[in-house]
Amino acid sequence: MSPLVSSALECGLVYSFLLPVFYQGFCVGVVECSRSSPCQLLEGFNELNIALESVGFKTFHVRERLPFKVSFYKNSYII
Numbered sequence: 001m002s003p004l005v006s007s008a009l010e011c012g013l014v015y016s017f018l019l020p021v022f023y024q025g026f027c028v029g030v031v032e033c034s035r036s037s038p039c040q041l042l043e044g045f046n047e048l049n050i051a052l053e054s055v056g057f058k059t060f061h062v063r064e065r066l067p068f069k070v071s072f073y074k075n076s077y078i079i
Helices: 003-010 040-054
Strands: 015-023 026-035 071-073 076-078
Touching: 015 040, 026 040
Parallel strands: none
Antiparallel strands: 015 026, 071 076
């Protein structure tokens, strides 16, 4: 387990998501956001999205997005 993950777990931040960051159509990095409640994930995504867009970054590829299929498996949605 990485030191970052260990620290997050010690602080009770057990829910997280990874967000690819794009600039001028190219992926320039990935941001990880951890929260203590699953209800806070959408709030974290929105805050991150606003902050990134304010400095010229996007959180999705601005060209073509890959098609996806949503499947239901064991009480979870898989995209």
